[in-house]
Amino acid sequence: MKAIIVEDEFLAQQELSWMIQQHSQIAIEACFDDGLEVLKYLQNHRVDVIFLDINIPSLDGMLLAQNINQFAHKPLIVFITAWKEHAVDAFELDAFDYILKPYQESRIITMLNKLEATAQQQHAQTQSAQSTPLTVNLVKDERIIVTDINDIYYVEAHEKLTFVYTRREAYVMSMAISEFCSRLPEQLFFRCHRSYCVNLSKIREIEPWFNNTYLVKLRDLDAQVPVSRSKVKAFRQLMRL
Secondary structure (H helix, E strand, C coil): CEEEEECCCHHHHHHHHHHHHHHCCCEEEEEECCHHHHHHHHCCCCCCEEEECCCCCCCCHHHHHHHHCCCCCCCEEEEEECCHHHHHHHHHCCCCEEEECCCCHHHHHHHHHHHHHHHHHHHHHHHHHHCCCCEEEEEECCEEEEEEHHHEEEEEEECCEEEEEECCCEEEECCCHHHHHCCCCCCCEEEEECCEEEEHHHEEEEEECHHHCEEEEECCCCCEEEECHHHHHHHHHHHCC
C-alpha cells in the first residue's frame, strides 16, 4: 500500500511515520503540512491511504477529505487529530478510522493491521471479479432474460421460490434462495438474512432497528431489507461500521 501523511506538527509527523514503518508494509510516499499541496500532489499521484490531520493550513482536513471523496479513485482516509468533536463528521465522510492524539502505539498497530487486511481483501475481490460471470439468467413469462449481475438490487425468499428485484422488474425463480445466491459473486452480494440477499453497491442508507439490527434502504427503490442479528457482525465489518 502507498500512503501519504498530512500533519503540520513535525514531531507528530515523524512519530507516526516511524510507527507505520515499524509495524506495517505500508510505503510512505510523501509527507505534507498543507492541505492545498496535498490536492496538487494527488492530481498526479495515486495513493491507497491518507493519514490526515484536521487542523492544517490552507485547507483543513475535513474540507480536504470532502474533495478527495469526489475522486474516481478514493484513498482510504485515517484521521489523526486531537479534536474529538469531529469524529461523527469524519465517519459521515466514510473515514476508515479516527485516531486521537497523543498516539497510543497499540491503537496504531490495530489500525495498521486493519488497513493491510482491507487491502488484501480488496485485492482478492478484484481477482475474483475478473473470473466471475457478469450475467445471470432470470425467468419472466417463460422467457429467459440474460441480466447484468449489477442490475440486481436484492433477492427475497418466498417459501420454495426466490423473488429477484431489479430497478424496474421483479422475477420469480423456481429455486431456493440459497441456490440462487450461489450464482452471485460474494464480493458484491451479502446474505443479510435467511430470507434476503442484498447488492452491497445499491445500499443508500443503513437504519438502526430493534435488537441492535439494521434496516437497509436501497437506491431507486422503496424496499427495506433487514439485517438479522446473526449477520450483524459480518455486515458491520463489510460496511466498516
